[in-house]
Amino acid sequence: MSDKVTNYPGTSLTEKDIVDGNVLSIHDEMQGDFSWDTGIAIGRYLAGFKEGVILGSHCTHCRKTVVPPRIVCEWCFRPMDRFLPLGDTGTVNTFSLCYVTWDVQRIKEPETPAVIEIDGASPLHGIMHKLGEVDPQQISIGMRIKAVWKPADEREGAITDILYFKPTKE
């Protein structure tokens, strides 16, 4: 529908209008501090990163292994049976080439987030992370990848303890 509109109503503004003071504006910053309880499972998950391990949890009843770990099985609603370390390798389930950063800056080299099925978890179970050491144009669904970790003494128990996943030759 919008392609038929040639003349949009209203007043269009450019950055220059703001900078030159042609229009008044207010710039403000909200304080977005937060503290989020990691809970039992995500606490363990983050602690696992410090050890260089991606942790999942397993429901014996459903024979499901999920990542990130949870304490309740989302299929049978029973408590999960155990945490277990998974591999730090996996498969690209889906990916995106992002030419815009989180704060809306245009970039030439795209960021490459992907959903990664982690080896050891049930099929189609995985996490979102970034891909690296790869030509963005060569990324494909099904590509085999491996985590690149921060040095052990720099890890702090965060998802960013994994820098990115890089392709492996198999």
Add this chain to the structure above:
Amino acid sequence: MTLLERDPNAPSFWRDEMQVTNRYTFGIAGERFFRAIKDHEQILGSHCNNCEHTYVPAAAFCERCMKKTDEWVDVGKVGEVVTFTHLFVNYDGSQREEPETIAFIKFGDGGLVHRVVSPDSYPIEIGLQARAVFKPLSEREGSILDILHFELITD
């Protein structure tokens, strides 16, 4: 350890900060309203002849009959205290020794919410008049804070 116990070595919380910034432009009516404050120390309202209603701050359209408002009027600098409150807590949650008073000051059929100071700590009351005190021209930047505060008229 069962799955229902926390690992004492695991981080129990994640602390972070969301960066939320915003830029607001006032729109056509708002632009004219704040220009008048900035350049002329004027508080402007707009009047709807159909509804006999004066909007303050000025609005481009009447929200009762949806027509364009007919004329812009200078509503003066003196309004009436309709309601007020004393704030003992700062914006960041810390306690204040001396309260700050804010009030709704009526102009036309609308009004402004702003700080109120009273000379000689005269107690504020509903129905009192208050006069807008503006910042010096060089410090005004087209914001409601170009009005420094309202001062109670006590005599």
